[in-house]
Amino acid sequence: MHIRNETTGDAPAIGRLVTEAMLLLPQATGTEAGIVAALRAAGALSLSLVAEQEGEEDGAPIGYLAASPARIGAQDGWGLIGPLVVAPARHRSGIGTALMTEALRRLRASSRGAALVGDPRYYGRFGFRAFPGLTVAGCPPEVVLALPFDGLAPRGELFHHPAFGLKQPRS
Numbered sequence: 331m332h333i334r335n336e337t338t339g340d341a342p343a344i345g346r347l348v349t350e351a352m353l354l355l356p357q358a359t360g361t362e363a364g365i366v367a368a369l370r371a372a373g374a375l376s377l378s379l380v381a382e383q384e385g386e387e388d389g390a391p392i393g394y395l396a397a398s399p400a401r402i403g404a405q406d407g408w409g410l411i412g413p414l415v416v417a418p419a420r421h422r423s424g425i426g427t428a429l430m431t432e433a434l435r436r437l438r439a440s441s442r443g444a445a446l447v448g449d450p451r452y453y454g455r456f457g458f459r460a461f462p463g464l465t466v467a468g469c470p471p472e473v474v475l476a477l478p479f480d481g482l483a484p485r486g487e488l489f490h491h492p493a494f495g496l497k498q499p500r501s
């Protein structure tokens with residue numbers, strides 16, 4: 331398995347993979363592939379990582395991770411991770427972990443921390459956790475997670491890029 335940046339021509343296969351994997355997540359909205367496309371169109375994919383199986387003929391991606399710039403309260407410089415997806419037939423073989431490890435390695439060089447909305451039972455293994463006062467409007471606080479690289483507790487609303495289409499309070 332090999333992780334690389336998205337390249338020209340990957341977009342349709344990434345869209346299909348995101349749609350297929352998100353069908354397994356009960357709380358998914360079905361809009362995730364469209365969000366990736368909108369982030370790409372806005373030039374807001376700070377990371378667009380593709381996992382592929384080396385030597386496989388069709389070369390279809392087997393995993394994908396997006397990151398985009400985000401703000402917590404008045405603090406710029408956060409990397410919002412998501413979606414993270416792995417082809418259902420490849421689950422539990424370390425692909426999600428490999429994508430996240432590479433994303434965090436890269437974000438450490440450019441961001442004050444990483445943040446996401448997701449299941450703490452999965453993301454906790456990478457060091458993500460909830461913080462008092464860290465929120466996203468309409469989301470239970472226990473799924474709003476951050477990993478500050480400086481160890482300082484973030485506090486405030488986690489503002490996603492507008493491509494996510496979230497109704498977030500004005501800052």
Ligand SMILES: CC(C)(COP(=O)(O)OP(=O)(O)OC[C@H]1O[C@@H](n2cnc3c(N)ncnc32)[C@H](O)[C@@H]1OP(=O)(O)O)[C@@H](O)C(=O)NCCC(=O)NCCS
Pocket residue numbers: 351352354355412413414415416417420421422423424425426427428448449451452
């Ligand atoms: C979540 C996801 C990306 C994990 O990818 P993966 O390649 O299977 O993950 P890894 O192989 O690196 O890790 C698998 C481990 O995570 C655990 N895991 C996966 N999803 C979990 C969840 N929601 N809660 C708790 N543990 C979870 C597995 O049980 C497994 O545990 P083990 O190592 O103790 O056996 C993948 O299951 C997926 O695409 N799911 C559908 C989309 C989704 O939920 N995306 C995340 C929200 S954006």
